[in-house]
Amino acid sequence: MKKLIIVIAASAVFAACKSKKAAGSTNMPVVTDKQLSAVQARFPDANRAELEKGHSVYTGACTKCHGAKDVTTYTEPKLLEIVEVMSKKANITPEEKQALVRFAVGVRSGK
Numbered sequence: 001m002k003k004l005i006i007v008i009a010a011s012a013v014f015a016a017c018k019s020k021k022a023a024g025s026t027n028m029p030v031v032t033d034k035q036l037s038a039v040q041a042r043f044p045d046a047n048r049a050e051l052e053k054g055h056s057v058y059t060g061a062c063t064k065c066h067g068a069k070d071v072t073t074y075t076e077p078k079l080l081e082i083v084e085v086m087s088k089k090a091n092i093t094p095e096e097k098q099a100l101v102r103f104a105v106g107v108r109s110g111k
């Protein structure tokens with residue numbers, strides 16, 4: 001829970017200064033370097049703060065109705081389809097949805 005609050009705070013700081021690269025959160029294992037590079041290979045503008053935001057959405061808004069679902073058990077197109085439906089249920093912003101999708105891509109790449 002404490003971790004989650006830190007992630008949310010980090011995201012808020014990031015949102016306040018979008019042009020700057022977020023720093024100082026590398027000691028959190030939420031997003032590994034390997035995952036970050038995998039995501040950046042697909043989405044060059046992605047950064048660690050965005051993936052951490054995706055993680056906080058995934059473990060926050062996405063767990064209101066059920067536990068955190070394993071995003072690695074679905075094919076990527078199927079997962080995107082599910083996220084499309086679930087993001088409406090979770091009432092998240094387009095930015096949060098994008099962060100969530102990118103986070104999921106990163107998690108999958110780590111498998």
Ligand code: HEC
Pocket residue numbers: 057058061062063064065066069070082083086087089090091092100
């Ligand atoms: C308003 C309630 C609600 C919220 C919020 C919600 N879900 Fe769901 N979700 C459901 C229900 C109901 C099901 C179907 C029953 C189940 O699998 O638990 C489901 C199923 C799923 C499944 C399995 C789908 C399948 O076809 O196997 C995944 C994956 C999932 N949700 C991911 C998410 C993600 C990611 C978020 C955040 C964006 C989210 N959910 C937010 C209600 C919700």
